[in-house]
Amino acid sequence: MSIQDSVLPQGQPRLALRGISKRFGAIVALDGVDFEVYPGEVVALVGDNGAGKSTLAKIIAGVYHADSGTIAFEGQEVAISSPEAANALGIATVYQDLALCDNLDVVANLFLGREQGPRQLPIALRWTQEDEMERRAREVLSSLSIHLSSLRRPVKQLSGGQRQSVAVGRAVLWGSKVVLLDEPTAALGVEQTTMVHRLILQLRELGLSVVLISHNLTDVFKVADRIIVLRLGRRVGTFITGQTTTDQVVAAITTGGTEAAEGIV
Amino acid sequence: MRNLLPKVEDSVPHEVVSYSQSLWDKLLNRVRSGEWEPWPVVIGLILTWLLFQSLNGNFLTPRNLSNLVLQTGVVGTLGIGVVLVLLLGEIDLSLGAVCGVCASVLGVLITNLHWPGIPAMLVTLLIGMLIGLLQGAVTVYIGVPSFIVTLGGFLAWQGVQLILLGDAGELIVLDPIVQSFASSYLTVFTSIVLGIFIVAIVLVNLLARRRSRRRAGLEPSSISTAILRLVGVIVGTGVAIILFDAYFGIPYMVVLLLIVVALLTWMTNRSVFGRYVFAIGGNAEAARRAGIHVKTVRLAIFALASTLAALGGILSVSREFAVSTGTGGGTLLLEAIAAAVIGGTSLFGGRGQIYQALLGALVIGSIENGLYLLGQPASTQNIATGIILVIAVSVDALSRRRQQTS
Numbered sequence: 001m002s003i004q005d006s007v008l009p010q011g012q013p014r015l016a017l018r019g020i021s022k023r024f025g026a027i028v029a030l031d032g033v034d035f036e037v038y039p040g041e042v043v044a045l046v047g048d049n050g051a052g053k054s055t056l057a058k059i060i061a062g063v064y065h066a067d068s069g070t071i072a073f074e075g076q077e078v079a080i081s082s083p084e085a086a087n088a089l090g091i092a093t094v095y096q097d098l099a100l101c102d103n104l105d106v107v108a109n110l111f112l113g114r115e116q117g118p119r120q121l122p123i124a125l126r127w128t129q130e131d132e133m134e135r136r137a138r139e140v141l142s143s144l145s146i147h148l149s150s151l152r153r154p155v156k157q158l159s160g161g162q163r164q165s166v167a168v169g170r171a172v173l174w175g176s177k178v179v180l181l182d183e184p185t186a187a188l189g190v191e192q193t194t195m196v197h198r199l200i201l202q203l204r205e206l207g208l209s210v211v212l213i214s215h216n217l218t219d220v221f222k223v224a225d226r227i228i229v230l231r232l233g234r235r236v237g238t239f240i241t242g243q244t245t246t247d248q249v250v251a252a253i254t255t256g257g258t259e260a261a262e263g264i265v
Numbered sequence: 266m267r268n269l270l271p272k273v274e275d276s277v278p279h280e281v282v283s284y285s286q287s288l289w290d291k292l293l294n295r296v297r298s299g300e301w302e303p304w305p306v307v308i309g310l311i312l313t314w315l316l317f318q319s320l321n322g323n324f325l326t327p328r329n330l331s332n333l334v335l336q337t338g339v340v341g342t343l344g345i346g347v348v349l350v351l352l353l354g355e356i357d358l359s360l361g362a363v364c365g366v367c368a369s370v371l372g373v374l375i376t377n378l379h380w381p382g383i384p385a386m387l388v389t390l391l392i393g394m395l396i397g398l399l400q401g402a403v404t405v406y407i408g409v410p411s412f413i414v415t416l417g418g419f420l421a422w423q424g425v426q427l428i429l430l431g432d433a434g435e436l437i438v439l440d441p442i443v444q445s446f447a448s449s450y451l452t453v454f455t456s457i458v459l460g461i462f463i464v465a466i467v468l469v470n471l472l473a474r475r476r477s478r479r480r481a482g483l484e485p486s487s488i489s490t491a492i493l494r495l496v497g498v499i500v501g502t503g504v505a506i507i508l509f510d511a512y513f514g515i516p517y518m519v520v521l522l523l524i525v526v527a528l529l530t531w532m533t534n535r536s537v538f539g540r541y542v543f544a545i546g547g548n549a550e551a552a553r554r555a556g557i558h559v560k561t562v563r564l565a566i567f568a569l570a571s572t573l574a575a576l577g578g579i580l581s582v583s584r585e586f587a588v589s590t591g592t593g594g595g596t597l598l599l600e601a602i603a604a605a606v607i608g609g610t611s612l613f614g615g616r617g618q619i620y621q622a623l624l625g626a627l628v629i630g631s632i633e634n635g636l637y638l639l640g641q642p643a644s645t646q647n648i649a650t651g652i653i654l655v656i657a658v659s660v661d662a663l664s665r666r667r668q669q670t671s
Contacts, residue, residue: 083554084556097550099548099550099551099554099555100548100551101543101544101547101548101551101552101615102547102548102615103543103546103547103615103616104540104543104544104547108540108543108544112540112544112551112552112555112557113552113555113556113557114555114556115537115540117537123536123537123538123541124532124536124537124538124539124565125536126536126537126538127535127536127537128535128536128537128540130477131477131478131480131481131483132481134481134483135481135482135483138483
């Protein structure tokens with residue numbers, strides 16, 4: 001599945017970080033990094049261990065605070081002070097562990113912490129509107145082309161790819177505009193990985209911005225529109241997936257050289 | 266682009282577990298997913314009853330069954346508290362001692378201070394709740410494991426009980442309202458009205474759920490399951506009423522337990538709070554990230570479990586007309602934990618139902634009662650209960666492992 005038909009991003013980025021720096025003691029994790037993702041775009045954030053990609057992801061997710069630099073969400077300068085603040089803006093992070101409750105069913109997991117019910121009652125007396133929740137869950141999952149035989153099975157009975165779908169579905173259900181995926185295929189087999197690729201492309205179809213953090217360049221070339229390479233805390237390369245080769249990206253990751261596509265964006 | 270994205274089920278057929286299988290597979294699936302959890306225990310209970318009846322014709326008499334139910338009331342009430350803390354993946358070892366100390370408080374209030382029954386019982390429940398809040402706060406806010414906090418509580422409240430009961434070590438409690446739970450019975454007419462009421466509630470509930478699903482545009486749950494459930498409730502209620510009425514009738518204690526079980530079942534299975542309890546038991550970190558106030562929920566559960574232990578203390582006084590240094594002691598706590606686990610509640614958190622405490626208590630009570638009728642000593646009863654407990658936990662551990670590897 002090639003991405004040749006993808007268009008170059010235009011207009012205003014949905015999320016733009018400028019000149020982000022972050023130190024941990026004497027270690028400079030990020031040094032003046034820019035990052036941007038557009039609506040309906042899949043951006044892969046790649047780099048070797050210690051390149052700074054997970055630090056950058058955690059700054060976007062509100063877990064870390066940048067020492068300097070600015071963040072703009074849909075053109076407005078914002079401060080992402082906490083994970084809750086990130087969620088409130090519409091930035092959802094799907095961590096590798098997926099944060100699912102294995103003993104609860106799909107619907108309960110999708111709505112966890114935001115159950116529908118009569119708001120005026122205290123939570124011990126507030127019933128959950130299960131059927132309404134199930135209906136909405138079904139809508140969202142089918143918009144992602146996820147078809148599960150039953151939404152009332154505990155998620156521990158689902159496959160790895162289906163579990164990933166549920167975690168991503170949660171982000172979509174709550175109207176997130178940017179979805180960060182942290183190594184989504186790390187623990188998956190071939191078939192499950194294909195399923196996650198489709199899911200990512202479907203998110204793009206829905207106009208969401210996807211930030212894919214991955215070690216796996218095969219993944220990246222299958223689904224990403226652009227590839228941003230970090231090396232030793234700096235952004236050393238930006239590639240349009242359809243116009244680049246794996247070797248170029250690998251070279252950027254390992255030596256920081258071959259800035260073939262730098263400046264296109 | 267959309268046509269490049271085939272539906273997941275088209276290209277990955279075995280991703281989807283087909284439910285259009287044989288009836289046997291359907292049954293197996295249900296048992297595995299825990300949907301039919303009570304049946305193995307219920308069948309085990311019936312087999313136990315038939316075994317004891319064949320060995321001693323007095324076992325299945327209305328008189329003995331009525332006694333059996335009263336005997337299991339205290340263990341069952343504590344067991345409900347155990348189910349609640351186990352759902353969170355916690356434990357409370359102090360429930361027996363709390364039961365004893367609250368029974369002593371009730372004794373002191375009524376016998377020494379001459380309080381009337383109802384305010385004395387309310388204060389007793391309140392003290393149970395405060396004990397739970399205290400222990401829960403130490404567990405939740407200081408971070409001491411609940412095992413240790415409640416082990417400390419177990420020892421400390423036993424000490425308080427000894428102080429309250431003084432040198433005599435016993436208080437006779439003669440209050441008509443307190444005694445009524447274990448020694449007053451519904452009239453035949455009232456018990457039939459109660460039975461019809463229960464069946465009506467179940468029926469209305471089934472109809473409402475079907476209508477709600479249809480309104481949301483979902484396929485309704487299977488009508489055969491609904492009818493089966495309704496028939497089960499009618500038969501169960503009918504048999505229970507006939508048996509109880511063949512002796513003195515339905516004891517007030519049974520009505521009280523039914524109300525407690527109904528309310529708490531609703532809370533755990535239908536309310537947002539209950540959803541949070543299951544979520545925390547399943548994955549506390551995920552619950553926290555979802556914005557659930559994990560600490561508040563845990564604190565509330567410790568308080569609720571302790572309040573139930575206080576209720577157990579009241580029921581114990583009601584049955585024995587007295588409280589002694591032995592009240593709440595002995596194997597009571599261990600039997601309550603065993604009741605919850607034998608009933609099917611997982612020791613590992615996130616799986617269990619309120620009624621399972623009563624079911625498990627009934628199993629333990631039946632074994633004790635049956636072996637007693639056969640003239641077996643307490644040693645045999647303990648050995649039998651112990652073996653059954655280990656079997657029940659093994660089943661839990663095995664089903665857990667199978668679910669993880671499947």
